[in-house]
Amino acid sequence: MAFVKLKPGALLSPVPPVLVTCAGENIRPNGLAVGWAGTVNTIPPMCSVSIRPGRYSHDIIRDSGEFVINLCGKDMMQALDYCGVRSGRDEDKLKKCGLTCVEAEGMQYAPAVAESPLYLACKVESMTPLGSHDLFIGRVVSMGVREDLWDESGRIALDRADLLAYSHGTYYELGKALGFFGFSVARKDVYQKRMKELRGTNRK
Ligand SMILES: Cc1cc2nc3c(=O)[nH]c(=O)nc-3n(C[C@H](O)[C@H](O)[C@H](O)COP(=O)(O)O)c2cc1C
Secondary structure, three states: OOOOOOOOOOOOOOEOOEEEEEEEOOEEEEEEEEOOEEEEEOOOOEEEEEEOOOOHHHHHHHHHOEEEEEOOEHHHHHHHHHHOOOOOOOOOHHHHOOOOEEEOOOOOOOEEEOOOOEEEEEEEEEEEEOOOOEEEEEEEEEEEEOHHHEOOOOOEOHHHOOEEEEEOOEEEEOOOOOOOOOHHHOOHHHHHHHHHHHHHHOOO
8 A cells, every 4th residue: 555645743643641730839730731741761760741832831840840740531531621722821720620639749849630540740850942842851750540540469450540542633542452562472371361361351
């Protein structure tokens, strides 16, 4: 099949749409939707968010040196989208959306959102202007998982978090589990056992 050649764009897809929260001294907590978020290092753990300089949150993050990435389940979709189309300059978006700010360990100002399945609290390591967006790289200094998603066995049950995906302007919910890391080379008995477990996590 031939390709239709298009002008270049950064169309990585799907991406995780996240709610990035921030605050500062005498600045109330705010949140914005971010589609351009990424994992950039494992040890030490680091994530990135790309934010346009014009966003109200941009200077708060730059000046406070911290931000929290809140993963979003489908029950947060309405709030996430709202926080992505309205500015904290004009209103208290988190309050308006009925989101609950809670302390994120290691953060001086930025809260986590209690409704989020999992948060990553980040200290800004660097800010790199790229053009339309500034790339913030954050070192993850703490991570919290919502209590109901923490199994007795010590597993983070993200399969129960109804996480959202974002693809080319549309929100989706994740579908069924199809495989696991390394499945293509797994021993047959391991493959069968793991796949049985995985299929058990699929919602009907
Ligand atoms: C799904 C979605 C993804 C978005 N991704 C980004 C992003 O990666 N970077 C960015 O600067 N703005 C992004 N935006 C836009 C901001 O969230 C939006 O401009 C927001 O109103 C900024 O809020 P603030 O002015 O309170 O900071 C996104 C919006 C939506 C709805």
